[in-house]
Amino acid sequence: MNRRNFIRTGTSAAAAGVFTSAGIAAEKPTLESGSVILFQGDSITDAGRDKKNQVANEKASLGHGYPAVIGAGLLADHADLDLQVYNRGISGHKVPDLAKRWDRDCIDLKPDVLSILIGVNDIWHKLNGNYDGTAEVYRDGFAALLERTRKALPDTTIVVCEPFVLKCGAVLKGEWFPDFDTRRAYAKEVAKAADTLWVPFQDMFDEAVAAGTEPEKWAKDGVHPTGEGHALMAKTWREVVGI
Amino acid sequence: MNRRNFIRTGTSAAAAGVFTSAGIAAEKPTLESGSVILFQGDSITDAGRDKKNQVANEKASLGHGYPAVIGAGLLADHADLDLQVYNRGISGHKVPDLAKRWDRDCIDLKPDVLSILIGVNDIWHKLNGNYDGTAEVYRDGFAALLERTRKALPDTTIVVCEPFVLKCGAVLKGEWFPDFDTRRAYAKEVAKAADTLWVPFQDMFDEAVAAGTEPEKWAKDGVHPTGEGHALMAKTWREVVGI
Numbered sequence: 001m002n003r004r005n006f007i008r009t010g011t012s013a014a015a016a017g018v019f020t021s022a023g024i025a026a027e028k029p030t031l032e033s034g035s036v037i038l039f040q041g042d043s044i045t046d047a048g049r050d051k052k053n054q055v056a057n058e059k060a061s062l063g064h065g066y067p068a069v070i071g072a073g074l075l076a077d078h079a080d081l082d083l084q085v086y087n088r089g090i091s092g093h094k095v096p097d098l099a100k101r102w103d104r105d106c107i108d109l110k111p112d113v114l115s116i117l118i119g120v121n122d123i124w125h126k127l128n129g130n131y132d133g134t135a136e137v138y139r140d141g142f143a144a145l146l147e148r149t150r151k152a153l154p155d156t157t158i159v160v161c162e163p164f165v166l167k168c169g170a171v172l173k174g175e176w177f178p179d180f181d182t183r184r185a186y187a188k189e190v191a192k193a194a195d196t197l198w199v200p201f202q203d204m205f206d207e208a209v210a211a212g213t214e215p216e217k218w219a220k221d222g223v224h225p226t227g228e229g230h231a232l233m234a235k236t237w238r239e240v241v242g243i
Numbered sequence: 244m245n246r247r248n249f250i251r252t253g254t255s256a257a258a259a260g261v262f263t264s265a266g267i268a269a270e271k272p273t274l275e276s277g278s279v280i281l282f283q284g285d286s287i288t289d290a291g292r293d294k295k296n297q298v299a300n301e302k303a304s305l306g307h308g309y310p311a312v313i314g315a316g317l318l319a320d321h322a323d324l325d326l327q328v329y330n331r332g333i334s335g336h337k338v339p340d341l342a343k344r345w346d347r348d349c350i351d352l353k354p355d356v357l358s359i360l361i362g363v364n365d366i367w368h369k370l371n372g373n374y375d376g377t378a379e380v381y382r383d384g385f386a387a388l389l390e391r392t393r394k395a396l397p398d399t400t401i402v403v404c405e406p407f408v409l410k411c412g413a414v415l416k417g418e419w420f421p422d423f424d425t426r427r428a429y430a431k432e433v434a435k436a437a438d439t440l441w442v443p444f445q446d447m448f449d450e451a452v453a454a455g456t457e458p459e460k461w462a463k464d465g466v467h468p469t470g471e472g473h474a475l476m477a478k479t480w481r482e483v484v485g486i
Contacts, residue, residue, distance in 0.1 A: 048303065057470040059307035060291065069319075072312040076474035079451060085470075208322060227300040227328075231319035 028197070028242035029113050029157035036084045037074065038111035039067035040098060041118050041161075044224060045089025056084035063087050065225065067115075069234035074243060086111070094122040094131065095141040102145065107152045113241070114149065114156050117201075118142070119163030119183055120223055127174040135179055139186035146194035159241055160191035161233075164202040166215035171222030199240045201233060208232065271440070271485035272356050272400035279327045280317065281354035282310035283341060284361050284404075287467060288332025299327035306330050308468070310358075312477035317486060329354075337365040337374065338384040345388065350395045356484070357392065357399050360444075361385070362406030362426055363466055370417040378422055382429035389437035402484055403434035404476075407445040409458035414465030442483045444476060451475065 029035075036056075039045050047065025055061050057075060062068040062085065071085035088105040090097070095118055098106075106114065122138045125131035133141070149158060163184055165171045184202055191198050209215050215222070218229040225233060272278075279299075282288050290308025298304050300318060305311040305328065314328035331348040333340070338361055341349075349357065365381045368374035376384070392401060406427055408414045427445055434441050452458050458465070461472040468476060 059470045059473060062307075062470060064302035064305075064307070064311070068307070069312065069315040072470065072474035072477060073316075074474075075471045076312075076478040079456065079471065079475060080454070211323070213322065227302045227305065227315065228318045228322065230302060231315035231317075232322060234315060235319040 027157070027195070031074075031078055031081055031083065031112070031243055033081050034084065035081065035112040036086065036109060037071070037113045038086045038106060038109055038115070039070075039089060040106060040114065040116045041089040042093045042121050043089070043091035044120070045087060045117050046091045047087075047089070047230070049087050049089070051090075054086070054088065056086050061087060063089070064227075064230070065089075066230045066233040066237060069231060070237055073234070073238060089117075092121055092125075094118065094125065094133070095138055095145060096133070099141065099145055099148075102148065106149065110153065111156055113159065113243070114153070115159040115161060115199075115237070115241075116145075117161035117163065119187055120165065123176065123180055123183055124170075124174075124223065127176065135182045135186060138183050139190060142187065143190040143193065146190055146196065150194060157241075158194060158196040159199060159237070160187060160194075160196045161199040161237070162201045162203070163187055164205055166205055166209070166219040166222045168215040169219070169221035169223070197241055199233075199237050201236065204232065204236050205229075270400070270438070274317075274321055274324055274326065274355070274486055276324050277327065278324065278355040279329065279352060280314070280356045281329045281349060281352055281358065282313075282332060283349060283357065283359045284332040285336045285364050286332070286334035287363070288330060288360050289334045290330075290332070290473070292330050292332070294333075297329070297331065299329050304330065306332070307470075307473070308332075309473045309476040309480060312474060313480055316477070316481060332360075335364055335368075337361065337368065337376070338381055338388060339376070342384065342388055342391075345391065349392065353396065354399055356402065356486070357396070358402040358404060358442075358480070358484075359388075360404035360406065362430055363408065366419065366423055366426055367413075367417075367466065370419070378425045378429060381426050382433060385430065386433040386436065389433055389439065393437060400484075401437060401439040402442060402480070403430060403437075403439045404442040404480070405444045405446070406430055407448055409448055409452070409462040409465045411458040412462070412464035412466070440484055442476075442480050444479065447475065447479050448472075 045067055047063035049063030050060040053061055062071045067087040074083055074085060086109060098118060122133055126133060165180060205218050219225045288310055290306035292306030293303035296304055305314045310330040317326055317328060329352060341361060365376055369376060408423060448461055451461060462468045
């Protein structure tokens with residue numbers, strides 16, 4: 001019996017995906033020699049990566065965003081482990097887009113740690129009239145994606161990152177609320193059901209703004225993080241995931 | 244009397260640029276609101292940055308290398324300080340190239356912390372027959388650049404990074420030694436004379452290889468760091484500089 005199965009079947013708390021007060025599931029991964037860490041998502045994850053050369057650990061292949069910052073930290077802190085860090089985020093993608101390329105861009109890579117940040121385009125493209133998926137379509141699609149992942153990769157630590165917006169730029173121009181809050185709640189719900197870790201990016205940015213910073217400092221257009229925004233995301237991700 | 248002047252005139256140890264056993268000068272900077280951090284150098288620092296948009300803190304403007312990793316860390320850890328992090332490294336540059344653009348790309352930016360990594364092209368281009376500067380030309384040019392910087396920016400913390408190579412790739416193909424070791428020693432000498440901090444990148448990579456890793460892991464061609472190499476550099480830089 002492997003560690004995850006033991007935890008899932010052996011303790012009711014972990015089996016139920018119990019979150020701490022910070023919204024974090026109890027189980028954290030342990031890195032080993034050759035561990036694969038994969039970042040999946042949309043433009044926030046993509047962050048200008050070189051898609052012609054989708055190899056592990058290469059600077060250009062990791063892009064300019066939080067995956068690159070986290071990857072650099074992991075590679076430096078675990079230089080003895082030969083970690084493989086991949087970024088496979090693609091700009092503009094929504095849950096159904098991830099589902100279409102999930103075998104190639106996730107399952108086949110056999111990640112030990114899989115981080116997913118998805119959801120902002122699922123609402124943004126709907127507000128723009130280019131998509132008709134409701135919040136419930138997002139919830140059900142995301143839940144199915146996580147279930148499929150659990151079946152194919154039972155030992156993988158899955159990290160679900162909270163979709164977020166800053167109240168500035170494009171986010172002031174459409175009817176984002178309360179629909180976006182509903183979607184965030186659904187993301188947390190499906191993360192709990194799938195026994196994943198949860199990185200509270202919206203809470204993090206809300207706290208930063210409450211502390212007196214301008215929302216534009218973190219994401220000029222309200223959606224795509226600045227260098228400061230990505231840096232803060234990377235720091236919080238590493239604290240939550242514990243690697 | 245400001246802090247640097249006090250230290251320079253008030254204590255003989257610091258005035259002489261005394262280094263610790265780790266090769267590190269005693270004085271470390273303190274970041275304040277609006278502090279400017281500037282990275283200068285060649286392709287290792289440049290690391291594919293967007294030169295059309297040379298602004299502070301932007302992900303693309305910081306490139307893919309150690310300045311981006313350090314910048315992200317500083318911006319996340321000091322979100323309240325409105326730091327300005329610049330990368331102005333340019334691929335292929337040697338000491339005389341820095342000297343030509345030093346007013347525009349260093350003095351005018353008024354950095355509070357200035358990090359310089361320069362020297363590998365000063366020898367590489369000589370080995371290739373495209374430059375005729377000896378190790379002494381490197382030493383004297385570097386010393387003059389630091390002296391000019393001290394006069395224009397007396398309160399700036401200067402960080403000199405040790406030039407380094409890994410013994411693989413292009414470095415196996417030419418007569419790099421003992422000339423390169425002489426140049427490293429000169430870099431340390433001029434750094435001491437100018438009372439700068441010193442980041443021992445060659446020692447760091449030598450230790451990593453001695454610990455059993457392949458040199459190619461850190462720089463495939465012996466000169467340009469991999470993602471792992473940049474990540475390790477960023478970690479060491481932050482430990483030495485203390486920010």
